[in-house]
Amino acid sequence: MATLSAGTTRPSLTRSLVGKKVVMAVTGGILFLFVVGHLLGNLKVFQGPEHFNAYAEGLRTVGAPFFGRGWVLWIVRSVLLASLFAHIWAAVGVTRASWRARPVAYHRLDPVETTYAARTMRWGGVIIFVYVVYHLLDLTFGRLNPSFVPGDVYHNLVASFQRWPVSVAYIAAVVVVGLHCYHGLWSALQTLGLNRPPTVAWRRRVAGGIAAAITAGYIAIPAAVLGGVLR
Amino acid sequence: MRVTLHVWRQAGPVALGKFVRYDVSDVSADMSFLEMLDVLNQQLIGRREEPIAFDHDCREGICGACGMVINGRPHGPQRATTTCQLHLRSFPDGAELWIEPWRARAFPVLKDLVVDRSAFDRVIQAGGFISVRTGSAPEANSVAVAKQDADLAMDAAACIGCGACVAACPNASALLFVAAKVSHLGLLPQGQPERASRVVNMVTQMDAEGFGACTNHGECMAACPKEISIDFIARLNRDYVKAAVRGKAHAAQGNGGAA
Numbered sequence: 404m405a406t407l408s409a410g411t412t413r414p415s416l417t418r419s420l421v422g423k424k425v426v427m428a429v430t431g432g433i434l435f436l437f438v439v440g441h442l443l444g445n446l447k448v449f450q451g452p453e454h455f456n457a458y459a460e461g462l463r464t465v466g467a468p469f470f471g472r473g474w475v476l477w478i479v480r481s482v483l484l485a486s487l488f489a490h491i492w493a494a495v496g497v498t499r500a501s502w503r504a505r506p507v508a509y510h511r512l513d514p515v516e517t518t519y520a521a522r523t524m525r526w527g528g529v530i531i532f533v534y535v536v537y538h539l540l541d542l543t544f545g546r547l548n549p550s551f552v553p554g555d556v557y558h559n560l561v562a563s564f565q566r567w568p569v570s571v572a573y574i575a576a577v578v579v580v581g582l583h584c585y586h587g588l589w590s591a592l593q594t595l596g597l598n599r600p601p602t603v604a605w606r607r608r609v610a611g612g613i614a615a616a617i618t619a620g621y622i623a624i625p626a627a628v629l630g631g632v633l634r
Numbered sequence: 635m636r637v638t639l640h641v642w643r644q645a646g647p648v649a650l651g652k653f654v655r656y657d658v659s660d661v662s663a664d665m666s667f668l669e670m671l672d673v674l675n676q677q678l679i680g681r682r683e684e685p686i687a688f689d690h691d692c693r694e695g696i697c698g699a700c701g702m703v704i705n706g707r708p709h710g711p712q713r714a715t716t717t718c719q720l721h722l723r724s725f726p727d728g729a730e731l732w733i734e735p736w737r738a739r740a741f742p743v744l745k746d747l748v749v750d751r752s753a754f755d756r757v758i759q760a761g762g763f764i765s766v767r768t769g770s771a772p773e774a775n776s777v778a779v780a781k782q783d784a785d786l787a788m789d790a791a792a793c794i795g796c797g798a799c800v801a802a803c804p805n806a807s808a809l810l811f812v813a814a815k816v817s818h819l820g821l822l823p824q825g826q827p828e829r830a831s832r833v834v835n836m837v838t839q840m841d842a843e844g845f846g847a848c849t850n851h852g853e854c855m856a857a858c859p860k861e862i863s864i865d866f867i868a869r870l871n872r873d874y875v876k877a878a879v880r881g882k883a884h885a886a887q888g889n890g891g892a893a
Contacts, residue, residue, distance in 0.1 A: 405756065
């Protein structure tokens, strides 16, 4: 049994569970912006090898001449990496607290309101993390790519996705990303206190629409490779 | 009608519990769920067996004392209904029902279906006082409250503290309860002076009690006999973030509950 905490307590975004959810929402928002930006960049693959490779090179030279080569890219990568680890740290914190909170399981507890997306946030997050590690080793570092040519990102992408198991894994992973974004988007608004009663009617539908559009956009790429549109 | 029950029997806080099967026949469909348990208990007493312990008080759906998980749903299958207001006509004749107590670390089982909900009392206590002039009653209209705010505050104040939100939550989080209590006063002018310190202290106490974290499943809202909306959780989150961003000094004013 907990005793009543003596004296006035201080708000903490790192110690309280409400605060950890705020950390998760803010970092999730940053990672969501990356998911959108990454998709918009990747869709340039449909413009052909020259445009797509020029875009990849542009990511390294953006901000010139003020920034040196790759500076902006690494600043963005640092922010993303920090967000990723803060997101995972907060997720581990709230998950452990929740698992501890019910030591004796129900014989039966029927879900009424929750969604598949909400129930798969935790293991879905783990799946996304594992996939991102593979994805980086495949297309960024080239370690797991069948014929990696530094700088020729179009070739690397097509070479990798022509192996159907890689494309299938990619499609499965982006479906998980879509589910994660659907629950994450409206959930983050709720956690940050931005959900107001007028948004109730449409917030889930808008989140679902955005998540579906992102998923479809990502799936288009391996589908086009397997279908022979991109070669 | 006739029902088959599988009731969680646990002799005490540290005893091991188990489900025990009871066949209850010749009960009326118009009996409340608790009246059916009363009938069963009379039969148990007649057989010199220990009756099933369960919490109840007003039996009018307004006190928050009763509550058990019936077939995987806190307070049973009917929306916006406490266990005492649930009737056997909600179930088919011959129904098989699994009856369990609220399950949460912060709500330890005392006996059978009775859990200790004093964690809620300590969260309320941590919320502290509000600064109002006591003594003779003030003139009713001296503090104007917008109708929408009064209605919304009343919606939050409808919380009877039964704990169904915790019981229904996959994370055993108490955030709907705490949000209702925080919003109820936070929406009214009388609640403004301690608004920041109240939300911070109640959230801290909630964590200390060992409740889980809200992950926005919405199960609490579906189980709540008073249909309290998770919009109040967004309101609590907003107040907490504001208190954290605006700094500790503001939140550090006054705390009535800790005396």
